[in-house]
Amino acid sequence: DQQVKQNSPSLSVQEGRISILNCDYTNSMFDYFLWYKKYPAEGPTFLISISSIKDKNEDGRFTVFLNKSAKHLSLHIVPSQPGDSAVYFCAASADFGNEKLTFGTGTRLTIIP
Amino acid sequence: DADVTQTPRNRITKTGKRIMLECSQTKGHDRMYWYRQDPGLGLRLIYYSFDVKDINKGEISDGYSVSRQAQAKFSLSLESAIPNQTALYFCATSDHREGRDTEAFFGQGTRLTVV
Numbered sequence: 487d488q489q490v491k492q493n494s495p496s497l498s499v500q501e502g503r504i505s506i507l508n509c510d511y512t513n514s515m516f517d518y519f520l521w522y523k524k525y526p527a528e529g530p531t532f533l534i535s536i537s538s539i540k541d542k543n544e545d546g547r548f549t550v551f552l553n554k555s556a557k558h559l560s561l562h563i564v565p566s567q568p569g570d571s572a573v574y575f576c577a578a579s580a581d582f583g584n585e586k587l588t589f590g591t592g593t594r595l596t597i598i599p
Numbered sequence: 600d601a602d603v604t605q606t607p608r609n610r611i612t613k614t615g616k617r618i619m620l621e622c623s624q625t626k627g628h629d630r631m632y633w634y635r636q637d638p639g640l641g642l643r644l645i646y647y648s649f650d651v652k653d654i655n656k657g658e659i660s661d662g663y664s665v666s667r668q669a670q671a672k673f674s675l676s677l678e679s680a681i682p683n684q685t686a687l688y689f690c691a692t693s694d695h696r697e698g699r700d701t702e703a704f705f706g707q708g709t710r711l712t713v714v
Contacts (some may be wrong), residue, residue, distance in 0.1 A: 496624030515616065520702060522705075526608060527707065528707050528708070529603070529689050529691070529706050529707050529708050530642070530705045531704075532690070532702040532704070535702065555667065570600070575641060576641070577641075577642075582699060583700050584614070584630065584632060584647075584691070584693045584700045584703045585630075585632065585647045585655065585701075587642075587703070588641070589641030589642040589643070590641050591639060591640055591641050597681070597689070
């Protein structure tokens with residue numbers, strides 16, 4: 487039972503345009519959400535997070551939106567750059583602790599120059 | 600140098616062999632984790648350790664054991680490797696401050712193939 491779902495295995499976006507990566511979850515107890523980015527042959531690196539008391543969090547070109555009623559979050563990257571090409575994992579936890587993280591299956595983002 | 604170092608980076612081993620994956624960190628974090636990643640699946644937690652004397656099973660601990668030799672070292676062992684343990688393994692660390700974890704910092708991964 488996949489509690490965190492990233493339904494798009496891959497996404498291609500033109501350089502300079504907006505990339506939108508989506509994530510859905512089923513566990514209503516989740517209250518903390520993170521995005522990790524992973525390059526080939528490297529470990530995941532933390533990108534941005536949001537707690538359930540917020541519906542938006544921004545960090546430079548990256549914005550995460552949370553819609554609790556729809557159990558949906560999205561990561562927006564504007565403008566997209568070639569260095570953004572990577573696999574993006576959504577993760578969620580209840581009562582945040584890394585030992586409680588549930589990861590999605592990842593979306594491979596390719597930025598087309 | 601990487602803050603979280605995994606050795607080896609790649610390993611091919613035969614079914615039934617014992618193998619150890621090692622992880623060391625220079626971040627001074629108290630918490631360490633072992634995850635595995637399989638194609639089409641997200642990262643899944645194998646074991647975690649909050650400090651040297653506190654080791655806990657994760658979601659998929661069967662067939663694995665761990666040892667926290669020091670605050671900076673956390674090793675994962677497969678006592679008798681089987682082909683379905685072929686996967687990408689990640690070690691991670693985090694710090695615990697003011698009652699909350701920081702985000703996890705991951706090593707570069709170990710690609711293990713069991714033939």
